[in-house]
Amino acid sequence: MSAADIFAEGFKAEPYWWEAAAPETDLDPLPTRADAVVIGSGYAGLNAATELARAGLDVVVIDGGRLGEGGSTRSGGMVSSGQKLVVGGAIKGIDPELFDRMIGDSISSFDYLQTLIQGEGLDADLAITGRFFGAHARSLVEPTWRNGRILAEKTGVNVHFYDRGTQRQVIGSDYYYGGMVVDEYGGLHPGKYHRALRERARKAGVKLRSHAKAGPVRDAADGMKLVPTERGDILARHVVSATNGYTRKDGHPELARRVVPVKSYQIATEPLPPDLIETLIPKARMISDTRRDVIYSRPSPDGSRILFGSRPGFFERDDREAAPAIYERMTEIWPELKAYKITHAWSGFVGMTADKVAHMGKRDNSDFAAGCNGNGVALMSYLGYQTAQKILGRQNQPTAFDRDQFTAVPLYSGNPWFVPIVAAWYRLRDWSERR
Template sequence: MSAADIFAEGFKADPYWWEAAEPETDLDPLPARADAVVIGSGYAGLNAATELARAGLDVVVIDGGRIGEGGSTRSGGMVSSGQKLVVGGAIKGIDPELFDRMIGDSIASFDYLQTLINEEGLDADLKITGRFFGAHAPSMVEPTHRNGRILAEKTGVTVHLYDRGNQRQVIGSDYYFGGMVVDEYGGLHPGKYHQALRRRARMAGVKLRSHAKAGPVRDTDGELKLVPTERGDIIAEHVVSTTNGYTRKDGHPDLARRIVPVKSYQIATEPLPSDLIEALIPKGRMISDTRRDVIYTRPSPDGSRILFGSRPGFFEREDRDAAPAIYERMTEIWPELKAYKITHAWSGFVAMTVDKVAHMGHRDNSEFAAGCNGNGVALMSYLGYQTAQKILGRQNRPTAFDRERFTAVPLYSGNPWFVPFVAAWYRLQDWYERR
């Protein structure tokens, strides 16, 4: 199938998730005063806003685009606890005591997400189906198994190790050389989860306002802060910034030196035969691998199609232009999918940090939570909640991610000029290891 033939009739360069839950526009006037302003309408922002409103504060959430148009509804929707710290390499260079605390908070974030969805009856299609981590090269089998044992020891999850001889029990492909499965991990529907959080926030009294791009937060003569936006200024006692991968230097200059937005792309296949999906991804597991230029893939929550995420190469592209390269990576793992087309292609920005872990704290005259490093569904929801608890004075202790030290990226002020070079180096290393 040629590149031009991979697009199904009615193809959209929009997230597949928006079919069920599209972002919202709310152009009602901004309040001149509020107890708290939350900048950014993702998972962190909405969880923070709801907790503050339930405590009696007058809260407004503002976003530069539509409510929910950013990274939260563009993700793969995979949920886990602590795996990024171990499998993602963040364990290197972190004090063991701090690492153990981070693991504890990562576990707490996963518990928080599940409790939130289940106890409040949120429609999010959360399913715990397990997750397979594939070793993309023979040399990566042993490190993957080692990380699996560490993950089981540190977090208490159930880990199964596989070599190439028995990996078809968990994935219908010979692409990998083995790997591991974590039973307790799963996925949800990012769009529906966000829609449920919007409804929850409004029920708590939160005002949601779109198309209100914010400038740098300024102190006033007193203890209040001024939040300038394209639609007017807001005076508030508290400001929470949760812009994550969409942090701009003209809005948050200090944070922008510490957060690198990296564009990740996804495609969705047309509806597939149910027996084919079960053969390719038994039990509907989430899947990722050990490549530095990582891929992530899963069935859609309704089990009708496969969603596949990656980068198309070194340089950023328009979503439709990137789709053929993503499609090629997908069919390299599952050649059977060459017989099927794609209906959606989209992208979103992931917030990367130097130390590969998330951070919360106080910068740019606001409390902030950012730096999901591609693992944000549970963690950013939790850090938004924790930021609200911090403002309300309800924390028993600071979270491990709330640290003064947040290293800036050298020679960087918000323009990620170096990403293509890093991407090229990552892909070269991956190729060398595999070949």
């Protein structure tokens, strides 16, 4: 199938998730004063806003675009606990005691997400189906298993190990040289989860306003802060910045030196035969692998199609132009999918940090939570909640992610000029390991 032939009739260059839960526009006037302003309407911002409002504060959430248009509804919707810290290599250079606390908070973030969705009856299609981590090179099988044993020891999850001869029990592909499955991981529907958080926030009394791009927060009289926006200024006692991969240097100059937006792309296949999906991804598991230039895949929550995410190459492209390269990577793992087209292609920015760890704290005259590093569904929801608890003085102790040390990226001021260089280096190393 040629590149031009991979697009199904009615193809859309926007997230598949928006079919069920589209972003919102709310152009009601902004308040001139509030107890708290939350900048950014993603998972962190909405969880923070709801906790503050439930405590009796007058809260407004503002977003530069539509509500739910940013990274939260553009993700793969996978949920896990401490996997990124252990498997992603963030353990390097971190004090062991601090690392153990981070693992504890990561586990708490996963528990928080499940309790939130199940306890409050949120419509989010959360399903704990397990996750397969594939070794893309023969030399990485043993390190993958070693990481799995550490993950089981540190987080208490159940991990199962497979070599190349047994991996078809858990993934219908011969691409990998083995891998592991973590039973307790799963996924949700990012669009539905976001819509449920919006509804939850409104019920708590939160005002949600779109198309109100914010400028730098300034000190004002009597301990207040001034939040300038394109639609007017707001005076507030507290400001929460929850912009993550959409942090701009003209809005948050200090954070913008520390959070690098890296674009990740996804495609969705057309509806597939149910038996084919079960063959390729048994038990609707989440899929990722050991590549630095990471891939991630899963069935859609309704089981009708396969979603696949990656980067198309070294340089950023528009979503339609990127789709053939993503399709090629998908069909390299599952050649059977060459017989099917794609209905959606989209991208979103992931907030990356120099130490590969999320951060909470105070910068740019506001409390912030940022740096999901590709693990944001549970963690950013939790850090939004913790930011609110901190403002309210209700924390028993600070989270491990709330640290003064937050290193700026060298030679970086908000323009990620080095991302293509790093992407090329990652892809070269991945190729070398596999070949």
